Amino acid sequence: MTKKALILIADGTEEMEFTITYDTLVRAGVSVTSAYVPAENDTNTGYTSPPFAKGSRGINILPDTYFSPQDATPDKFDLLVIPGGAKGAETISSSSPVQHLVRRYLEEGKFVGMVCAGSLAALTAGLARRPLTSHPSVKGKLEKDFEYSEEPVVVSGTLVTSRGPGTTFPFAFTLVELLLGKEKRAEVVGPMVFPANTFA
Amino acid sequence: MTKKALILIADGTEEMEFTITYDTLVRAGVSVTSAYVPAENDTNTGYTSPPFAKGSRGINILPDTYFSPQDATPDKFDLLVIPGGAKGAETISSSSPVQHLVRRYLEEGKFVGMVCAGSLAALTAGLARRPLTSHPSVKGKLEKDFEYSEEPVVVSGTLVTSRGPGTTFPFAFTLVELLLGKEKRAEVVGPMVFPANTFA
Numbered sequence: 001m002t003k004k005a006l007i008l009i010a011d012g013t014e015e016m017e018f019t020i021t022y023d024t025l026v027r028a029g030v031s032v033t034s035a036y037v038p039a040e041n042d043t044n045t046g047y048t049s050p051p052f053a054k055g056s057r058g059i060n061i062l063p064d065t066y067f068s069p070q071d072a073t074p075d076k077f078d079l080l081v082i083p084g085g086a087k088g089a090e091t092i093s094s095s096s097p098v099q100h101l102v103r104r105y106l107e108e109g110k111f112v113g114m115v116c117a118g119s120l121a122a123l124t125a126g127l128a129r130r131p132l133t134s135h136p137s138v139k140g141k142l143e144k145d146f147e148y149s150e151e152p153v154v155v156s157g158t159l160v161t162s163r164g165p166g167t168t169f170p171f172a173f174t175l176v177e178l179l180l181g182k183e184k185r186a187e188v189v190g191p192m193v194f195p196a197n198t199f200a
Numbered sequence: 201m202t203k204k205a206l207i208l209i210a211d212g213t214e215e216m217e218f219t220i221t222y223d224t225l226v227r228a229g230v231s232v233t234s235a236y237v238p239a240e241n242d243t244n245t246g247y248t249s250p251p252f253a254k255g256s257r258g259i260n261i262l263p264d265t266y267f268s269p270q271d272a273t274p275d276k277f278d279l280l281v282i283p284g285g286a287k288g289a290e291t292i293s294s295s296s297p298v299q300h301l302v303r304r305y306l307e308e309g310k311f312v313g314m315v316c317a318g319s320l321a322a323l324t325a326g327l328a329r330r331p332l333t334s335h336p337s338v339k340g341k342l343e344k345d346f347e348y349s350e351e352p353v354v355v356s357g358t359l360v361t362s363r364g365p366g367t368t369f370p371f372a373f374t375l376v377e378l379l380l381g382k383e384k385r386a387e388v389v390g391p392m393v394f395p396a397n398t399f400a
Contacts, residue, residue, distance in 0.1 A: 014223075015219050015222075015223055016216075016219050016220050016224075019215050019216050019219040019220075019259055020216050020220075020365075022215075022257065022258075022259055023214075023215055023216045023255070023256075023257040023259065023365070024216075026257040026258060027257060032258070055223070056223075057222065057223040057227065058222075058226060058232070059222055059223065059234075059261060060261065060262035061259060061260065061261055062252050062260035062261070062262060135393060136393065137391075152393075152395040164392050164393035165220075165223070165392040165393070166389075166392035166393045166394030166395070166398065166399075167393055167394070167395060169366070189366075191364065192366035193335060193336065193352075193363040193364035193366045193367055194366030194367070195352040195366070195367060195370065195399075198366065198398055198399070199366075199395075199398070
């Protein structure tokens with residue numbers, strides 16, 4: 001049975017975090033869908049065909065679809081991913097349908113991945129205190145309500161959090177391993193040709 | 201004086217290699233332009249507004265512009281980058297205007313970066329024998345004509361080559377250092393939050 005992942009994207013999403021996660025999951029055989037979350041003041045809200053998302057460093061990415069809460073439920077996907085990038089993470093984490101989905105995914109034992117400022121969604125979704133990491137720039141907002149860690153990737157039940165572009169490869173490999181096992185992880189890492197001892 | 205980089209993109213370009221290089225250069229303050237190189241049988245050839253490039257793992261990226269040889273000359277940019285992804289690298293490296301530009305950039309002391317299968321452009325451009333690396337999958341096509349290395353990043357004069365998605369961060373950091381110095385490299389690496397001892 002093919003595993004399915006939904007990756008959210010917004011204007012200001014960190015394009016490396018988005019791309020590394022999406023591409024790595026596809027390499028593992030996961031069926032990946034990206035869904036555009038409009039900002040609250042986005043005049044395009046309601047379009048059925050998504051506009052492009054303008055990444056945090058100016059790369060324009062065409063999402064696969066427009067975010068629609070009823071098409072994003074945990075019966076349809078095994079994994080929900082929230083990438084970082086300050087403005088993108090703010091848009092995504094402040095969406096109440098996204099907050100609701102984060103809670104439902106975790107309640108139903110499905111995986112939720114958050115990287116960088118994307119970890120703010122753990123706070124806005126009102127998750128119970130648990131181990132978590134994030135980009136250092138948002139540590140101050142999270143350390144009171146969570147067991148804040150500085151590990152590159154933190155797995156807490158089915159919540160997987162990570163720190164930034166520099167930890168997104170191990171974040172994505174951890175998601176592959178949780179969904180499909182250690183062998184699949186090794187199969188995906190090999191052809192990417194990491195320098196010796198990197199992410200080993 | 202702001203440094204300028206031109207990154208080529210085609211259908212089948214490896215989207216992590218493209219995105220990591222583009223984003224890292226932007227973080228360093230480089231003015232980056234992506235230019236879409238159409239495949240020879242691309243019915244869109246001649247459009248003045250580029251279509252999106254379909255990445256090797258299905259991420260659709262909107263290039264900044266359409267590749268035009270007269271707008272890509274070494275007087276306009278400090279760096280020309282050719283990313284990998286089998287199909288994308290084939291399209292880009294088989295373009296005779298690209299081959300001509302690769303030679304001109306190197307003759308004029310400007311930087312050329314090639315990563316993964318993008319290193320095939322060294323062969324198609326007819327570059328003289330020199331140290332070089334590439335993705336292992338195209339080693340067989342390159343090892344007779346070049347001093348083939350398995351180092352993550354190989355700098356040979358102003359030609360910088362690298363191996364795959366797993367070496368694209370150090371590839372991009374090397375380009376930043378060559379264009380802007382060691383301090384700028386460190387300034388860019390820090391906020392990306394790599395795990396300890398990674399790409400140090």
